[in-house]
Amino acid sequence: MNFNLNQVLDSARDGIFIVARDHRLVLFNHACEELYNVSREDVIDKACWKLSDFEKSWNEAARSGGRVTYGELGAKKERMILPHKSGKQVWVETIYTPIFDEQKNEIAYVMGVIKDITELKVMEQEKERLQQEIGKMRGELGSQYDFSSIVGRSGPIMQVLKLAAEVAQENTTVMLVGESGTGKELVAKAIHYNSHRAGKPFVALNCSAFPETLIESELFGYEKGAFTGAEKSKPGKIQIASGGTLFLDEVTEMTPATQAKILRVIQEREFEPLGSVKPQQADIRIVAASNKDLEPLVKKGLFREDLFYRLFVYPIAIPPLRERPEDLEPLIEHLLTKFNHQMAKRIQGIAPAAMEILKNYDWPGNVRELQNVMERLMILSKGEAIQVDDLPRYVVETMKLHTNSGHDSNDRIPAGFSLERTVDQFESRIIRQALKQCEANKSRAANLLGLSRSTFRYKVSRLKNYLNQS
Numbered sequence: 001m002n003f004n005l006n007q008v009l010d011s012a013r014d015g016i017f018i019v020a021r022d023h024r025l026v027l028f029n030h031a032c033e034e035l036y037n038v039s040r041e042d043v044i045d046k047a048c049w050k051l052s053d054f055e056k057s058w059n060e061a062a063r064s065g066g067r068v069t070y071g072e073l074g075a076k077k078e079r080m081i082l083p084h085k086s087g088k089q090v091w092v093e094t095i096y097t098p099i100f101d102e103q104k105n106e107i108a109y110v111m112g113v114i115k116d117i118t119e120l121k122v123m124e125q126e127k128e129r130l131q132q133e134i135g136k137m138r139g140e141l142g143s144q145y146d147f148s149s150i151v152g153r154s155g156p157i158m159q160v161l162k163l164a165a166e167v168a169q170e171n172t173t174v175m176l177v178g179e180s181g182t183g184k185e186l187v188a189k190a191i192h193y194n195s196h197r198a199g200k201p202f203v204a205l206n207c208s209a210f211p212e213t214l215i216e217s218e219l220f221g222y223e224k225g226a227f228t229g230a231e232k233s234k235p236g237k238i239q240i241a242s243g244g245t246l247f248l249d250e251v252t253e254m255t256p257a258t259q260a261k262i263l264r265v266i267q268e269r270e271f272e273p274l275g276s277v278k279p280q281q282a283d284i285r286i287v288a289a290s291n292k293d294l295e296p297l298v299k300k301g302l303f304r305e306d307l308f309y310r311l312f313v314y315p316i317a318i319p320p321l322r323e324r325p326e327d328l329e330p331l332i333e334h335l336l337t338k339f340n341h342q343m344a345k346r347i348q349g350i351a352p353a354a355m356e357i358l359k360n361y362d363w364p365g366n367v368r369e370l371q372n373v374m375e376r377l378m379i380l381s382k383g384e385a386i387q388v389d390d391l392p393r394y395v396v397e398t399m400k401l402h403t404n405s406g407h408d409s410n411d412r413i414p415a416g417f418s419l420e421r422t423v424d425q426f427e428s429r430i431i432r433q434a435l436k437q438c439e440a441n442k443s444r445a446a447n448l449l450g451l452s453r454s455t456f457r458y459k460v461s462r463l464k465n466y467l468n469q470s
């Protein structure tokens with residue numbers, strides 16, 4: 001097909017102009033006319049007025065007698081605003097390219113290609129605005145998660161706060177160990193928002209929430225075509241957390257293959273998205289958490305020993321709520337204020353008898369359970385103070401009876417009490433303690449309690465609901 005070059009140039013969406021050595025404009029396509037809002041006849045053959053950048057390079061090269069390379073001029077880009085005839089401001093980017101005369105060994109022309117980048121510019125401005133907004137929101141989030149959000153005055157919680165505050169500013173990997181609901185994620189966030197990474201994302205990954213096949217793509221991301229259905233590449237949590245903190249929750253649930261890859265991330269700060277052979281740098285701080293004891297798992301070969309040591313560089317143990325009863329009252333007070341505010345209520349406090357029951361309850365679900373109980377109480381409570389009758393039945397029923405020598409003969413058996421449930425709870429607490437002491441070795445625990453293995457097994461299976469609560 002024959003075509004007319006001028007027609008082609010006039011159909012181009014980008015503005016194209018050519019300036020000769022004597023600065024005369026020799027080509028000015030239709031898109032240029034639109035962008036500059038001038039007609040070709042008015043400017044063609046006239047000295048070009050917008051070549052200051054290019055002129056400099058041209059003259060310098062001419063002075064030094066050398067050739068101006070493509071790269072030198074090609075790299076010349078300029079961005080400016082042109083007043084469009086529609087009255088709108090148009091952002092353009094011009095790229096200059098020299099056209100060389102091989103025979104004369106000099107630049108004969110310079111071509112400029114002008115692109116309308118208004119949309120890009122608007123997107124860049126929007127991105128900047130969003131980034132500022134995200135920064136502001138992170139700042140607000142940060143104040144929500146500073147150390148003062150961790151309520152408690154007991155020795156153990158003060159120790160947790162001290163350890164967390166001391167390590168926050170470092171890049172050290174932190175391992176949080178504690179029963180479910182003790183506040184591991186809360187502490188992890190406080191560490192992040194008090195570190196120099198606070199302006200970057202805090203990204204949590206619950207290792208137990210994904211099947212083996214998915215966890216690696218969640219963590220490392222994947223390239224387009226890495227597997228059937230991978231139509232686009234997708235960043236993993238490590239890329240999303242870049243510059244920030246990756247919170248690996250329930251680390252014990254990782255498969256051996258994932259454990260090996262995480263070890264590499266911690267040791268070499270490197271990983272590969274699925275389907276890629278190009279290693280990427282991982283700029284993340286890792287905070288891990290587990291509600292299981294890791295040592296017995298290492299002994300059984302279920303958790304890599306080398307990863308265990310990498311994670312346990314800085315362990316912080318958060319004790320269960322029942323081991324820090326001094327925290328109960330400040331926590332209840334904190335929750336009263338919080339829910340009063342959220343629900344626009346004015347509940348003043350807890351009646352002493354009800355408080356006594358709450359204090360004697362075991363809280364197998366720790367602070368999360370306390371939070372749920374308080375929320376329910378405050379929704380249902382009609383009076384100014386929460387009474388015994390408002391409390392959930394199971395809390396009242398499973399109230400600990402003082403069975404030790406300090407038993408107070410004035411203790412009254414509360415309404416709704418069940419001997420059977422209380423004994424079951426008491427038994428399961430002792431079994432739990434024995435298992436802990438024997439590092440989950442069932443034969444040794446049975447021995448310690450003076451039970452045969454089969455009786456011990458029977459009891460564990462009968463009480464499994466209580467035992468699983470912690």
Ligand SMILES: Nc1ncnc2c1ncn2[C@@H]1O[C@H](COP(=O)(O)OP(=O)(O)OP(=O)(O)O)[C@@H](O)[C@H]1O
Nearest residue numbers: 149150151179180181182183184185186291367368
């Ligand atoms: N010391 C505390 N002060 C105030 N709130 C707390 C405290 N500890 C825990 N909480 C609250 O209790 C709830 C449970 O805490 P979090 O999710 O951090 O527990 P977790 O240890 O991560 O539990 P799980 O192992 O089940 O994931 C959260 O709403 C948290 O804000």
Ligand SMILES: [Mg+2]
Nearest residue numbers: 181184185249
């Ligand atoms: Mg958690």
